[in-house]
Amino acid sequence: MDVALKIWRFDPETGERALKHYNVEAPEWACLLDVLDIVKDQVDGTLGFRKSCRMMICGSCGMRMDGRAILACKERMKPIVERGHVPVISAMGNMPVLKDLVVDMTPFWTKIRRMKPWLDTGYEEIPEREFRHTQEEMNPIHKESLCIMCGCCVSECNSMESDPEFFGPAALAKGFRFVGDPRERAQVERLESYNDEHGIWDCTRCYFCNERCPKGVDPRDAIAKLGAESIKEGIDRDLGAKHAKWFVHSAKTTGWLRETELVPKTQGVVSAIKQTKFAISLAKHGKVPPPVPPHVADRVQEARGLHELVHSQGRAGAAGIVQGEKALSRIEHPSDGDGA
């Protein structure tokens, strides 16, 4: 098949940046990576990109196609060619470009290291046999263990774009891989450290990382689990944690989210006064209900019921984080369900 594509080239030696157009003949089964190889072999040997396994496991070939982070070895070209589309290929975002499609992953790895990324069992001497843990006990970190450190999530992270110091989705998913491990002994220290500035509460919940991760790691879910575990352990010094706690409290007691109380409860009274102007302006635009005495929703029982269900199932902390349909189907509903 005849493949057309455009590639954002960057030559570090001249500093020149240009969008170049390529047309090559490729076999029907070709993935983007195969096409890049053909370009490098037949058109321009200076094209720079990383590759190794060509089977979606080494994490070398992260880049962007039409502005979305992908693995080049995972993108089949045939459907794209059939649509008559000419994709634009560029380097991943949120990381400095070294050359063409090659980014400098040093900042990425610095953040991984920030997580203390190794199992802390509390001892160095290796016992004679393995830890005894059932599959069920190990399953909570299954998804996080799939991470291949490709950087696709970091490339797309909105929070990282505005705060380059943000730990980011890959590192935090790695963090949960240890917090959720039944063999780990330093959960609380880890949670304390992940609650630092630029940590879990700085995620804007845009869900781009879940959406773009080529391995189904769902880093945003991992961050949510870290948040829930932190609150369970009483680590709630961050505004984000206070905010989350108030949400739950408010929903449980009234069935509503009383947004007017959100700021004083999470940021304290002084800060709330500072925000009054902002609140009034929101109110003028009909964005907040006026601060009248709290009213309780008619069907507050439903909200309370849900709250109790989660507690009765021992789902405080990470176990309570369920996202998406697949995860929801795993929650055990009482069989005599009353429709809740």
Added chain:
Amino acid sequence: MTTSSRPALAFDAFRKADQIASLLVEAQHDVLIVGAGLAGMRAAIEAHDAGADVALISKIHPVRSHSGAAEGGINAALGNASEDDPEKHAYDTVKGSDYLGDQDAIEVLCEEAPADVYQLEHWGAVFSRTEDGRIAQRPFGAAGEPRTAYAADITGHVLVHVLYEQIMKRDLQVYEEFFAWQLVENEGRCQAVISWDLVNGGLKTIGAKTVIIATGGAGRLYQGTTNAYACTGDGMTMALRLGVPLKDMEMMQFHPTTLSPTGVLITEGCRGEGAYLLNAEGERFLKRYAPNAMELASRDVISRAEQTEIDEGRGIDGNVLLDLRHLGAERIIERLHGTRELSMVFAGVDPIHDPIPVRPGAHYHMGGVETDLWGKTSLEGLYAAGEVACVSVHGANRLGGNALMETITYGKRAGKAAAEWALSHTTVTVPESLQADAERELGTLLDRTAGERPHGIRDEMAQTMHENFGVFRREDRMKRQGEIVAGLRERYEGVVVDDKGQIFNNDLTQALELGFLLELAACMVEAGLARKESRGAHARPDDYPERDDKNFLKHTLVSWRDDGPELSWEPVRMTKWQPQERTY
């Protein structure tokens, strides 16, 4: 877009250069390990824990190493799924090797394997579990017991990340994206490695008291291979160029289930779970080749059976079919999720509904740099471990799950031995002229502006190796291949590199890789012609269809002399098992 201001790798180690005035080295370590796959990382951990100052060199980031692609699992007689012991493991391995494996090396592997696996588990490996919470073990080809410990179908991935975690924990120095090109011998010892720094450009010489090569396999010799682009046999050729012999180079294992057309591996775990192999007539053809073991027979047996079916016209477009459908959607999704994804992306086939087209593909090099039981080569100060080495535990045919175990156990042993030697010796000297020579040589290649680019030579080599030195070997074809490789090597002399830049010039390193591969191809043909029998992966159906223990129960050794391979032989080390006929 931001551009990088990544500084030249200003490691503290580099600054040491000023202090070693007489030496032209950027840095110096006790133990320097080339390759950061499972073998290299395991060696580094052991050498560090033994007290040595350790560094690793890797042409790709450690977690990108091809060890991460291993799906099926790792063999150790843990006895979690049945009564098992190291002796049974050893016997299966000896038999599987078609009696070419060195039995002392096999016994060491099988004895040390269980403790080494428990250690991986305590470091954090997320192995799959049995009902009672132990490490789960599955049956694998030609193993008498279910002995393969696994982590779903991402065992290699899990182990690579666990070892890299241990590297980070120890804060070991890694020269990332350094392409090692030459080992330096001085005063009869290996004392340094010269590498091309991919990120910044330029040659860098790093001195060391001992060097361990752990650069993995050379599957890229072949057109259809399960191996990554990085598997180009670099370490084998670097050692060969210093006069270190390569052992059993004719023994390239073909894996029976590689996805057509890309060669991506479909794990043996599928057959462990009960998948069938079918020919065009829908027949489970293995009943004619291995009636007892059927799909769980050893790899060489199945690869030959498939190739015979294909050659005799019972294939489908050069493939046979791997059928998982009867396992049911749930089991496929739960246990073989990765396989399903690979087959959907690379062949457009969902194994829940359709059988997967597969064929034999080049998978694993049983041969490699000759070492003793501690990874030591014939050159003082030089060690080797992992797929690059040949100690030899796999002989003429490797059992699935034994390669990962070898990387761990022998990586550990090489690390220990190299550290011990390094800690009892002090000096490193590297004559300046060596780097100057290397620079001149590289300059000649980079300055050449007209000539043939490498990819044509690369593709011809891979294509012809497949045709003439594949699953079946024939005298005339092998001779022809020898001539083809000689011709390609001549063309390679005039090869031209398109990219003349310093930063991330992998056009240059890919050309150097081709140079490594061509010399290995020549060695393999030489050894293949000399072995006039059929044993394990070396099958000569036309002229020598039988194993010949009287004349060939011995290893081939190839050295490089006067710009060509030179052959010699070495006896197999036997302990308790005498050769028997191999039936499955």
